[in-house]
Amino acid sequence: MRRTCLALLLAAVVSAPSLAQTLTMGAGAPSTSLDPHFFNAAPNGSVASHLFSRLVERDSRVRPQPGLAESWRAVSDTVWEFKLRPGVKWHDGRDFTAEDVVFTFERAPNVPNSPGGFGGFLRQVARVEVVDPLTLRIHTRAPHPLLPVDLSYIFIISRHAGEGATTEDYNAGRAAIGTGPYRLRAHMPGERVEFERNDAYWGPREPWARATWRVIANDTARTAALLAGDVDLIDQVPSSDIERLRREGRVSLHQIQGLRMIYLQADFSRDGNLPGVTDTAGQPIATNPFRDVRVRRALSIAINRQALTDRVMEGTAAPSGQWLPPGVYSYNPAVAVPAFDAERARRLLAEAGFPQGFRLTLTSPNDRYPNDARTAQAVAQMWTRIGIRTEVQSLPWSAFSARAARQEFGMRLAGWGSSTGEASYAAINIMGTYNREQRRGASNQGRYSNPQFDALVDRATTIIDDAARERVLHEVVKMGMDDLAVIPLFHLINTWATRRGLTYEARMDESTRAMAAREAP
Template sequence: MNTLMPKFRAALLAGAVALALSPRMAEAQNIAIAIGGSVTSLDPHFYNASPNHSAAAHFFERLTEFDSSAKLQPALAKSWEAIAPDVWEFKLRPGVKWHDGQDFTAEDVAFTIKRAPDVPNSPGGFGAFVRGVKRVEIVDPLTIRFHTPGPYPLLPVDFASLFIISRHVGEAATTEDYNSGKAVIGTGPYRFSSYTPGNRVQMTRNDAYWGGKPDWATVDFRIISNPGARTAAILSGDVDIIDTVPTSDIPKLQQEPTLQVSSIQGLRLIYLAADRSRDENPVFVTDNNGKPLARNPFNDLRVRRALSIAINREALAERVMENTAKPAGQWLPPGTYSYNPDVTVPVQDLDGARKLLTEAGFPQGFRLTLHTPNDRYPNDAKTAQAVAQMWTRVGVQTTVDALPWSTYSVRSNRQEFGIRLMGWGSLTGEASYALVNIMGTYSQETRFGANNSGRYSNPGLDALTVKATSTLNDKEREKLLQQAVKMAMDDVAIFPLHQLVNTWAVKRGLKHEPRMDERTRAMDIKPSES
């Protein structure tokens, strides 16, 4: 026995060391995330797109913030109140430090308000979120007032979409400085390590974070655009969580003992947007012989209605999306503030569509190309293909051109497509977010239409939107927004298709809080021991 005990203790010690150094134990404080959408910039004011928001949220913060259920919460502002009908006062959180150790103050907020709407070459910026600010007044380092043109109840909601950047870094910084990491100096829970466009963003824990020590020492935030590759990555254990789970893979992942599926009804609408920027010679639209058209058919309401009722939205949701989406006739799901129950999902009517096309002067239809991303939204290219078949059945011969999001998004915002498939998440949970950004008449002066890639314009709708967003009474404002929803849908401002159910696959044992705004963040994932 005496001769065996030393060997037994040595073996026991060796086993303990091996356990301590096992890969899973060594990586216990590290998290690997894979998202499907491409992060096109780390400049938090360059492009209002969900993947960019998800990445930037690790480094930068906002005055207010939406929680996972789209409810407004304090963030860098600890409180706010309307001290006059046209003045909002925000009290800023004390003790907040930038990553370089300097104090966060009202000067940084004022600088952000000035900088956000004027980022050079932005394909879809943040001007809409500061359009309610007429003048900024700094009362003291932790108190700031925003003077509005009139009553504007949505200012705290708008600010939940605007990341605050530091004045001392940002004044001399360009978008390229953010992409290199030089200017990624935020107040958030993680610090910048590296960024490889189209591949990954790497970050480390900010131990001085005002909100407490973050859970993860390092975050490997990867971009895996190919759906099959994302599923393979979570199955192999290469990553800990993936978003936009391919619908066909959900049943398999639900049965996988090492994984769990996390989901929530989302706020994102998948829709089609037609080019309204041209009156004649529309791009990617021709007659049946391939010759240019003298007039833009999308400017004719009868054509827009025909294309809308040619679509079988129930079939898209059930077959293409495999019941992971709900058919939509407007851009908010039922039960949300300003959802209009009188605006129903259009019913497919092929004969009615043909009749409308004939009335519009296209009895034989015409030809068009439907552009779509192929790596941004669940089944985006498949959805476009299904719509193309439906339109072809009513005489609108449709082909599909599917592109990577990094290319597609830039071209779309340059009005290079005739009609395109898009997605929009109304993360405020109310109608004005889309009315201002994707249906408001594009204007740098009014800061409407920042994401209105089709350049739709309806002055009556703009006026109703302004009236609604200036109405303080919640019930009265909701009625006005519901009127605006009906006006927009009657005019087929966009073609709603379906609303997504947001789905993630997560390693079993991790605790993930799914978000209605579909953001994928390290802050929403907790270690199993917590």
């Protein structure tokens, strides 16, 4: 029935362009806040990129580009000088200055109730020196060659609008005053964000007078909205629709190898009695089984990753045994995709003291990543076959993210895009020991901790020479995967679909933004 409906919609799709100078985007996952420092999640960043700018921007292949900073240079091993762009105005007409950057750096790591913040990007910043209104010198605690890359993730906010403002003030629009290419028109949380062009924008003029970022979490509904002409483009194109859409001349597909790893992470935050984990009789387990690496290895090799990418993802993902895809700086070719071996998995469980296995609830979002809940169901079936009787709990992203941040799940499926294009980003943020003061582990919701791993990451990120740093990052990847800090499943191939006559610059960081869409020449 679904295929029939899709065929009818394909036959009915119209080629007439949307209303002049308007663009409507259909997004598969909601942004949880307009506060650009509340949650380091891709949908939040997509929305924020319309309203706010960064010192350093990123192109579609995540390469650093000048933003609010026109240029930067290393003055010494621990001092970077940034020259700010003159003449930049906030949406309310006031001047952008170095003081706004200072205020941003003070606020970004310290947003209350953040489920995963931005402190990891500023962990090496010791102090910020204002030389003049358009010159900054950033002093780091140690040599930090990745500082410009890190700063490409920090949206700059105004001191005058942000001082004393809460996350709710941003959500209500009172503090959502940026320097970005669009101004805020309206915000309906969980449903849509409406923008209007900022004609005083410091960058190239946008062709869209108005743009709407509309949440359509249901896969079928998202495709149908594009085919019916209700939206101009969609992200997270359902894998089951891709081949049919590819053959449809009135719809265009835009793809790129993504940086997002879909992975599993256990809870390491307590000794035992984990939520959703019991023995075979349904009684709590006094010790935490996931703290035994043999259990983690059993879970990993019980997963047939090729089957996941072929049958669940339908060719829109590639199996992975580490957190970067091949071809990316610091990908370690010596770390292979774990071979599927159910028999060895059973032996490892027996060695770890679980010859009969145990019971487990695997929690997954159901509206955040392509086929997220379906992937969890497939993994649950594979684990059940080795004696770990697994049930799946799937939740909307807004509920999942808040509960995961409170360590309410014994095992969860999640995603992480290493959009810095190198290994330290994930190593610091999702595998680094959680420590607010050190600004480490901001998104380490399983609370994995390995001091030797942290020390090796710290060593790698102070090495100035790119080749030497990559060699140490290879060691970081091997150590993290030998210990299975997380269990990688696959990397996504990012796909957008647009109506005929519209182009979209596919992005490795999977950001969905009006600035990447243009009418075809």
